Amino acid sequence: MDGWLNLYKPRGISSAKAVAVVKSYFKKSRIGHTGTLDLEAEGVLPIAIGQATKLVSILINSSKEYIFTIQFGSQTDTGDLAGKIIKKTDIIPTEDECLNVCHKFVGIIKQIPPIYSALKINGVRAYKLARQNKEFEVNPRFITIYDLKLLCYDSHTKRATYVVNCSKGTYVRTLAEDISLSLHSLGFVVELRRTRVGIFTEENSINMFNINCKTFDEAHAVVKSKCLKVEDVLDDxxxxxxxxxxxxxxxxxxxxxxxxxxxxxxxxxxxxxxxxxxxxxxxxxxxxxxxxxxxxxxxx
CATH class of the missing domain: 2.30.130 (Archaeosine Trna-guanine Transglycosylase; Chain: A, domain 4)
Structure with missing residues (x-):
């Protein structure tokens, strides 16, 4: 089998487990993916099968779209709901402030990746060092935000939901924290969904954990029918x-x-x-x- 599978990773399931499920359907084929999603995140996770693995680097460079919700008033050590609260504030931005801040983040901006990330520091994943309470530095990087829009605001829950179109290497948890700081508040991500990677969209994805088939062969046929050609990622x-x-x-x-x-x-x-x-x-x-x-x- 050679091609692409537009996999939808559910929340609470690791990217490694999701890839393992794909491998169970294509045991004789080489499998690769285009960047992991956090355990607490969900969404599009394109999987390369067979000869498509030779094009993974091209898809990694594609733009991505995320929908994320910020909880204002607190900051966690991981930048998301999985972490522990380390700071609090009574300053909560208004809806107009959440709307007007968007333009400040469009363009090329500098980010410092979170210490709880899969980045390697001297060959070791940053999150492993962070869990061991070891001190280390994460170098800043420049990323591009092509578009950032406020989708909704809830004054009761003190939450704001945004959609962002961004370049590779963008950490949404860091973006959420930076938006909060720009609004003189604190915040962390409570919901994160990747809705697009290049040509792969949420609407055309398949959740392999929700396939209702009586036999493995039936499920395999369904999964195989959803695969795209190797060259489909080269449309531009x-x-x-x-x-x-x-x-x-x-x-x-x-x-x-x-x-x-x-x-x-x-x-x-x-x-x-x-x-x-x-x-x-x-x-x-x-x-x-x-x-x-x-x-x-x-x-x-």
């Missing part, structure tokens, strides 16, 4: 269709030239209605970065 990258002779040269690592074709930093080649290779085109010469080799039916 130029493509060239090639013949069998060129395809053979590409597989053997030989140079291939294309007359009267513009230079491209990234382009993919198509043969027999499938992706053959992805690479760059310079001075009419194609240089591959990934070549795709599909197994024939019956091959192990």
């Amino acid at each position: 990258i130029p493509v060239l269709e090639v013949d069998e002779l060129v395809a053979q040269k590409i597989r053997y690592g030989q140079q291939c030239d294309f007359d009267k074709v513009e230079n491209h930093d990234q382009i993919w080649l198509k043969y027999d209605n499938k992706i053959l290779a992805i690479g760059s085109l310079s001075d009419e010469s194609f240089k591959s970065s990934r070549v795709f080799n599909y197994k024939k039916d019956g091959e192990e």
Whole structure:
């Protein structure tokens, strides 16, 4: 099996467990994912199967969309509901203030990732060091917020819900804390849902923990029918269709030239209605970065 599965990870289930469930359906295929979701978060978690794993890096760079709810008045050590409260304040922003703060965070901004994150510090996950009460520094990074909007505000619960369209590397828990501080308050995330990763949306996802089938074979057929083609994630990258002779040269690592074709930093080649290779085109010469080799039916 080669392709993508638009998996919906439920809240309370780890990304590792979700990936393990996918592996149980595709035992002979290599499996990869495009970034984990926290245990307390839910939403879109694209899974690469087989040859699609060669394109994981491309999808990781795609923009993402999240819907998150901030609880004002307190701060937790993890930035979400799973942590313990470490600070409190009586200052609660109004709805107008929550609305007007959005423009301050649109564009390229600097973030300091939370200490309870999967970032590696000298080879060790940051959250493991934090749980051991060890002191360490997390370097700031620059991320891009393409859009930030207030969806709703509840003065009774002291909560505000936002939708954000952002670049890779964005920590929503940190964004929520920074929004709260900008409003002279404190806050943490009580609900977090990833609604889009690149072309993968919440509406087209599948929750494998809610498949109602009597047999494994029936469930496997349902899951397989939901898979997308390997090249579906390349919808915004130029493509060239090639013949069998060129395809053979590409597989053997030989140079291939294309007359009267513009230079491209990234382009993919198509043969027999499938992706053959992805690479760059310079001075009419194609240089591959990934070549795709599909197994024939019956091959192990």
